[in-house]
Amino acid sequence: VSVQRVDFYFDFISPYAYFGWQVVPGVCARRGVPLRLQPILFAVILDKWGHKGPAEIPPKRTYLFSDVFRIGRSRGFPLVGPAKHPFNPLVALRLAMPEVGGADQARVIDAIFAMSWGQGGDPGDTAALVAALDAAGLDGAGLLARTQEPAVKEGLKARTGEAMARGTFGVPTMIAVHDDGREELFWGFDAVPWLEMHLDGRDPVDRDAVAKALERPAGATRPGSR
Amino acid sequence: VSVQRVDFYFDFISPYAYFGWQVVPGVCARRGVPLRLQPILFAVILDKWGHKGPAEIPPKRTYLFSDVFRIGRSRGFPLVGPAKHPFNPLVALRLAMPEVGGADQARVIDAIFAMSWGQGGDPGDTAALVAALDAAGLDGAGLLARTQEPAVKEGLKARTGEAMARGTFGVPTMIAVHDDGREELFWGFDAVPWLEMHLDGRDPVDRDAVAKALERPAGATRPGSR
Numbered sequence: 001v002s003v004q005r006v007d008f009y010f011d012f013i014s015p016y017a018y019f020g021w022q023v024v025p026g027v028c029a030r031r032g033v034p035l036r037l038q039p040i041l042f043a044v045i046l047d048k049w050g051h052k053g054p055a056e057i058p059p060k061r062t063y064l065f066s067d068v069f070r071i072g073r074s075r076g077f078p079l080v081g082p083a084k085h086p087f088n089p090l091v092a093l094r095l096a097m098p099e100v101g102g103a104d105q106a107r108v109i110d111a112i113f114a115m116s117w118g119q120g121g122d123p124g125d126t127a128a129l130v131a132a133l134d135a136a137g138l139d140g141a142g143l144l145a146r147t148q149e150p151a152v153k154e155g156l157k158a159r160t161g162e163a164m165a166r167g168t169f170g171v172p173t174m175i176a177v178h179d180d181g182r183e184e185l186f187w188g189f190d191a192v193p194w195l196e197m198h199l200d201g202r203d204p205v206d207r208d209a210v211a212k213a214l215e216r217p218a219g220a221t222r223p224g225s226r
Numbered sequence: 227v228s229v230q231r232v233d234f235y236f237d238f239i240s241p242y243a244y245f246g247w248q249v250v251p252g253v254c255a256r257r258g259v260p261l262r263l264q265p266i267l268f269a270v271i272l273d274k275w276g277h278k279g280p281a282e283i284p285p286k287r288t289y290l291f292s293d294v295f296r297i298g299r300s301r302g303f304p305l306v307g308p309a310k311h312p313f314n315p316l317v318a319l320r321l322a323m324p325e326v327g328g329a330d331q332a333r334v335i336d337a338i339f340a341m342s343w344g345q346g347g348d349p350g351d352t353a354a355l356v357a358a359l360d361a362a363g364l365d366g367a368g369l370l371a372r373t374q375e376p377a378v379k380e381g382l383k384a385r386t387g388e389a390m391a392r393g394t395f396g397v398p399t400m401i402a403v404h405d406d407g408r409e410e411l412f413w414g415f416d417a418v419p420w421l422e423m424h425l426d427g428r429d430p431v432d433r434d435a436v437a438k439a440l441e442r443p444a445g446a447t448r449p450g451s452r
Contacts, residue, residue, distance in 0.1 A: 051278050060413075062440060069430075073431070088446040213291050
């Protein structure tokens with residue numbers, strides 16, 4: 001494997017990021033590939049593109065909750081869904097930053113995903129976050145205090161910008177960084193099998209065919225609606 | 227199986243609709259479930275929700291072409307990609323209507339998907355469409371003449387509106403219609419395995435859990451961006 005690490009970009013707002021969290025650490029650990037955990041603000045990405053989130057289109061929201069419970073049930077992931085959705089993930093994401101959790105970062109992230117998507121708590125409620133961290137044997141109040149530092153607040157925005165500069169347009173995104181600096185991006189929980197094939201050197205993608213397809217011209221913009 | 231039929235809503239613009247076309251007819255035929263083929267205008271759905279299509283966000287377009295070629299290669303689907311993309315699918319969609327193709331509808335759809343996504347032709351070019359239909363042993367000019375009828379033009383719009391009224395927000399969408407009138411919607415090529423489980427009476431969805439999750443309040447709108 002020539003992949004030197006995988007960057008896992010996520011926002012607690014996304015159930016698919018929660019599912020990714022259930023499997024991507026194991027996918028990397030089994031292959032000895034380091035994983036960097038990168039909280040970002042999905043809402044900033046949506047704003048950048050003037051795009052709507054899946055929960056902002058009513059029939060899509062209805063459908064995707066069915067999809068989410070199908071995945072949860074069939075994969076055996078604990079799943080109640082957060083007490084409120086959408087919620088403001090800002091404090092939760094700051095808590096999840098490496099600058100805040102340090103060596104405990106993965107435990108912090110796991111505690112927040114578990115209390116929200118797993119067990120039905122409200123990750124938009126700061127007191128509930130602190131309680132969940134305490135229950136996981138962490139210092140909730142101490143971690144929360146660190147999220148107030150200006151460098152932490154700026155760091156979350158900077159990390160989101162960096163993710164976009166690397167091609168991220170949604171969450172979860174897994175970026176495999178090769179020894180030669182080449183990067184391969186994978187989007188969504190359903191892309192995890194492609195990530196695994198990529199790490200194993202058997203990614204079926206045909207780069208030439210993709211490049212040719214991307215080079216072809218547009219024949220119409222927003223076709224059919226004119 | 228209490229499913230009396232499956233409605234397959236599609237637009238030629240979508241590679242995932244092309245992939246759906248490769249497998250959904252077989253999925254239904256193997257179970258003796260009738261399939262209704264329903265061309266619709268994806269652009270009208272995007273307009274309705276003020277949403278952007280996958281190809282309208284540059285990094286998403288780049289990524290999805292890789293995803294498409296991964297699926298094509300690993301599943302063995304013929305895949306060059308259309309000569310232009312996006313393209314105006316209006317004429318192609320009218321040709322694909324049951325009111326136009328009659329008993330040959332499936333052959334018309336297959337010829338158009340094959341010439342475009344399969345072989346690299348331009349489905350936005352009327353002459354190329356007629357040639358593809360002729361090559362498939364159909365009467366291209368005769369079919370094209372029928373697309374000019376006002377009832378056909380109106381029918382495509384009406385079908386798109388009907389799809390939206392039934393919860394469709396993207397393509398492909400497969401709607402399983404039960405004997406008692408109940409409908410279950412599946413979106414995307416990656417939902418085909420869920421459709422199969424649903425047809426076989428082993429859909430893992432937990433309706434109560436989904437209903438409870440959908441009833442929960444929003445804690446924030448476009449969280450984190452304020």
